[in-house]
Amino acid sequence: MMRVFISRDMASVALGADDVARAFAQAGCEVVRTGSRGLFSIEPLVEVDTDAGRIGFGPVGPDDVAAVLEGSHASRLGPVAELPFFAGQQRFTFARCGVIDPLSLTDYAAQDGWVGLEKARAQAPQAVVDTVKGSGLRGRGGAGFPTGIKWQTVLDAPADEKFIVSNADEGDSGTFADRMLMEGDPFCLIEGMAIAAHAVGARHGYIYIRSEYPFCIATMRAAIEASAHIVAPFTLEVREGAGAYVCGEETALLDSIEGKRGQVRAKPPLPALQGLFGQPTVINNVLSLAAVPFILSEGAEAYAAVGFGRSRGTMPVQLAGNVKHGGLYEIGFGITLGELVNEIGGGTASGRPVRAVQVGGPLGAYFPPGMFHLPFDYEAFAQAGGLIGHAGITVFDDSVDMAHMARFAMEFCAAESCGKCTPCRIGSTRGVEIMDRIIAQRPGGEEKKDPGLRWDDGGLGKALYSRSPSRIDVSIEGQTALLRDLADTMKYGSLCALGGFTPYPVLSALDYFPEDFGAPAPIKEAAE
Structure with missing residues (x-):
């Protein structure tokens, strides 16, 4: 019986992988569902097990089964790992994605799974923390804070109960690595969390997954059940998010797990000292925790060498x-x-x-x-x-309008703000209004008909500003200066990164693409 490998990753399924898998099963093939290898332009990808190894074809449709099995299909790629997109990679964390059945304990163990956990449990907790410190691993969720320092803080914190939390609330546009890892190699995340639990003395962990990831949720729950006997006495459960972007911020995420409205907490105290249910908590991104098994298995030096x-x-x-x-x-x-x-x-x-x-x-x-x-x-x-x-x-x-992209950043912040701090809650709304006035005054610009402060004849905005012309400059130049001042307030006055980082897209668009804001274009950089 011919054996074929087809991804069950959400992106692959969206491109028709399930229909392709059914067609190969109906043709009498043994179909193994894997994760995605990560190049979506070749999905649905089919890999056929041959005497020469796994030979890839993609993209493949249900009508291509016969040609693929004959080896004559035009989409023949050869060994997928040898494609230029994959050959230059250094796959430490994603080495198994697209290669194994994600829910097969046998496949995972055959690809060096659980080696890191075994080595960790053979060491004292402090030795494990020192290994993570020596690797140079930093948080992969955004801030880049040293992972080992965070673990050390939790290890040193006196408490009867400690927790491990994986932040899988992958809300950023254009990101899918967490989802791909959880759907393609869930035991890797579980192993990383079990290592963290041993390192700091935790008995229970939570994986907080955004509700928009139903495949992840189902896969992680199945993987937790399948591996419970291996990671015991450490226990795990999945908590499903409710769709709020701000719950990607670690303290809002902890509130959500506790059953509260997801709002950002003031720091201090840090979650490492008073986190989930008031107890010391390691909260790391999926990719941070998934990097740990390689570090414990291969050594801190092997990771730090790259x-x-x-x-x-x-x-x-x-x-x-x-x-x-x-x-x-x-x-x-x-x-x-x-x-x-x-x-x-x-x-x-x-x-x-x-x-x-x-x-x-x-x-x-x-x-x-x-x-x-x-x-x-x-x-x-x-x-x-x-x-x-x-x-x-x-x-x-080059068809993008960067002023509209800057406006989107403010609009996104206004929609997703938890509302706890004024710079984020009010500043983002005022930012949208400022951007509307700038866009309206550009050559050929048209006002966006959004609720709030309007800039049109007889509108509230013009009436308001006309009452104090000596204090407020409503020209493009004046509004641009006001936008910069607002961005400065949001950056340094917001309680968390949602309001604090919104100025990054706004100011960079303003600095690098001033012509889209009605200002002269910059002189081309020499590097260009």
Whole structure:
């Protein structure tokens, strides 16, 4: 019987993988459902088990079964791992994704699964924490805080009960690495959490998954049940989010797990000291915890040997938007932004020139091609006025209007704010109004008909500002200055990163693309 491997990843299913799998089963094949390898332009991907190894075909439709089984289909790719998109990767965390049946304990163990947990449990907790410190692993969810330092704080905290929480509320646009890992290699996350539990003395853990990920939720619950005897006495459960973006912030997430409305908590106290139910809590992103089994299995030095500057190890970079080869690319820190967009991503899907890329989700900065020399590194991006965040890269061609993208950032913040602090709650709403006035006054600009302060004849906005013309400049220049002042207030006055990071896309759009705000275009950078 011919054996074929077909992804059950949500993206693959959306592209027709289930229909393809049924067609191969009806043809008498043994169908093994895997995760996705991460290049969505070749999905649905079918890999046929042959004497020469697994040979890939993609994309494949249900009508292509006969040609694929004969080996004559035009979409024949050969060994998938040898494709240029995959050959250059350094897959530490995603090595098993797309290769194994995600719910097979046998497959996982055959691919070095549980080795890290065995080595961790053979050591004292402090030794495990020291190994994570020595690896240089930093939080992969956005802030880049050293994981080992966080674990050390929880280990040293006196308490009868401690918790491990995995933040799987992957709400950033253009990001899908958490989902891909949980759907393609769920035991990896479970093993990482069990190692963390041993390291800090926790007995129970939670995986907080956004409600929009039903495949993840089902897969993780099945994986938890299947592996319960292996990770015991550590126990795990899945908590389903309610769709709020702000619950990706760690303290709002903890409130949500506790059954409360997801609102940001003031710090201190830190969650490492008073977290879930008031107890010391390790809360890490999925990718942070999933990197731990490799570190314990292969050693801190092997992980730290890869990377750039203070950014050690690998980062699963997600390419999305108007890009030719969208997907996940795991590579050591230090690769340039231009290499990721042009060489790995292949430029725009539309074939038009790249005008901007946003790195780090909806709160990330926009960078023009003149900044493509930037190395993918936490410090380099911070110095350039941006952030890596969850390493999502969204590509835009030269048809994008950057003033509208800046407006979207403010609108997104206004819609998703938990409302606890004034700079975020009110500042974002005022930001939308300012952007509407700027857009309306551009050459050929038209006012956006949104509720709130209007800028039209007889509108509330004009009436309000006309009463104090000496204090408020309603010109484009004056409104731009007001926008910068508002961004400064939000950045330094907001309680969490939602309001604090919203200025990144706004100010970067204003700085790098001033012509879209009615100002003269900048002189082209030499690097471009």
